[in-house]
Amino acid sequence: MIKxxxxxxxxxxxxxxxxxxxxxxxxxxxxxxxxxSSTHMQAINKSNINVxxxxxxxxxxxxxxxxxxxxxxxxxxxKEFHQHEIxxxxxxxxxxxxxxxxxxxxxxxxxxxxxxxxxxxxxxEELDRLIQLSNEKNxxxxxxxxxxxLSNMIELKQIxxxxxxxxxxxxxxVYYSGIRHNSSHMLDLIxxxxxxxxxxxxxxxxxxxxxxNDPSYDFSLRFPxxxxxxxxxxxFDERNYQVFELCLYFQNAKVSLENFCTSVKIxxxxxxxxxxxxxxxxxxxxxxxxxxxxxxxxxxxxxSKPHENKKLIEEYLIDKKVFLYKIFSLFNKGK
Numbered sequence: 414m415i416k417x418x419x420x421x422x423x424x425x426x427x428x429x430x431x432x433x434x435x436x437x438x439x440x441x442x443x444x445x446x447x448x449x450s451s452t453h454m455q456a457i458n459k460s461n462i463n464v465x466x467x468x469x470x471x472x473x474x475x476x477x478x479x480x481x482x483x484x485x486x487x488x489x490x491x492k493e494f495h496q497h498e499i500x501x502x503x504x505x506x507x508x509x510x511x512x513x514x515x516x517x518x519x520x521x522x523x524x525x526x527x528x529x530x531x532x533x534x535x536x537x538e539e540l541d542r543l544i545q546l547s548n549e550k551n552x553x554x555x556x557x558x559x560x561x562x563l564s565n566m567i568e569l570k571q572i573x574x575x576x577x578x579x580x581x582x583x584x585x586x587v588y589y590s591g592i593r594h595n596s597s598h599m600l601d602l603i604x605x606x607x608x609x610x611x612x613x614x615x616x617x618x619x620x621x622x623x624x625x626n627d628p629s630y631d632f633s634l635r636f637p638x639x640x641x642x643x644x645x646x647x648x649f650d651e652r653n654y655q656v657f658e659l660c661l662y663f664q665n666a667k668v669s670l671e672n673f674c675t676s677v678k679i680x681x682x683x684x685x686x687x688x689x690x691x692x693x694x695x696x697x698x699x700x701x702x703x704x705x706x707x708x709x710x711x712x713x714x715x716x717s718k719p720h721e722n723k724k725l726i727e728e729y730l731i732d733k734k735v736f737l738y739k740i741f742s743l744f745n746k747g748k
Contacts, residue, residue: 424460425461426461426463427461428461428462428463428500428716429465429466429500430463430465430500430501430503431494431503432453432464432467433467433469433502433506434468434505434506434507434510434530435469435471435474435475435477435478436474436507438453438505439453439503440452440454440455441477441478441481442481450703450705451703451705454482455705456706456708456709459706462500462501462712464482465484465485465497466486466487466488466497467488468487468489468491469489469506471489475488491514491518494522495522500526501524501525501526501527502518502524502527502528503527503528504527504529506530508593508594508624508627509535509625511530511532512534512535515527515533515534515543516543518552519547523550524552525552525715525716526552526553526712526715526716526719526726527555528557528712529554529557530557531557531593531594531598532593533554533556533731533737537741540737540741544732547731547732553723553730555712555726555729556731556734557708558597558601558729559704559708560598560601560675560704561602561605562708562729563707564702565676565677565698566606566700568698569606569698570605570608578663578665578666578668578679579664579665579666580639580641580642580663581636581641581642582662583643583645584643584645584659584662585646585647585659585660586599586603586644586646586647586659587649587656587657587658588629588647588656588657589629589648589649589650589651589655589657590623590651590655591622591623591624591629592740593624593627594622594627595657596646596740597736597740599657599659600736600740601734602659602674603644604736607636607641609639610637610735611634611636611637612636613632613634613742614633614634615633616631616743617632620648622648629648630648630743631648633645633646634646644661657673657674658670658671658674659674665681666680668680676699676700677697678696678697679697679698680692680694680696681693711726
């Protein structure tokens, strides 16, 4: 199948997908700007993947989505598509539906890959079950912790690993709304950047979150068996506004992750006119492509040659997310 892209060019559609959940992150409402993909459908339209099937319990939303993207096969029940040959399932429904949908897919379908929005589940038992089924059926589950896909985050990870910034003295992070829904992004990012085990401690009382049974906590984390300092994580009430940022104070530079931790600013010290060190040299790390475009680039390559290209998706897979167990522990300790 050949489809025209928004830039007027055509691309051959090789793989078929089923998208579950037709809300904002999926691509509803339609966003015309094709340069910076901020939804699944924006990125999919630039790839060799075609969404042939959509599922949503909201009939009006389902009809609107199918008309916007010219999708013929739609249903309010996933079971309608169990017998179809589907290469990729994309799960972007509400948080509390993810586990049941993933389990249903793994038990009744045989896709090459599942791409799921976070959080994938609500409990450690559910996570164990998904990992078990994923391994038994040989169906990888890729989790959309999207900052891992950004080229500037990969570059920053390499800089931290090189130790040119020195050891971490301390850090401060701020997230909005929900241990599972949003602090998981923060913990995954720290896990990715430092690639070292950490402990969570000093958990404060739960704060407001609009997500049911998913409160927000303040807490700290430390890296045992390293020289790195601690990082304080604070939750913020999104009824004021949404904020998600991380500031890391290394020996030789200050690193600020801004704009929802998608942009990176590194400030280096230089001596001023009275021979004092101040942060006066600034360097920015810019990403090449938006995270959705990077994600679907990797997914397309994996679908083309799963065995040869498994390394492309390995660090995004559910069974590599050891930090998820820390979230469940954090949630239980905070009760």
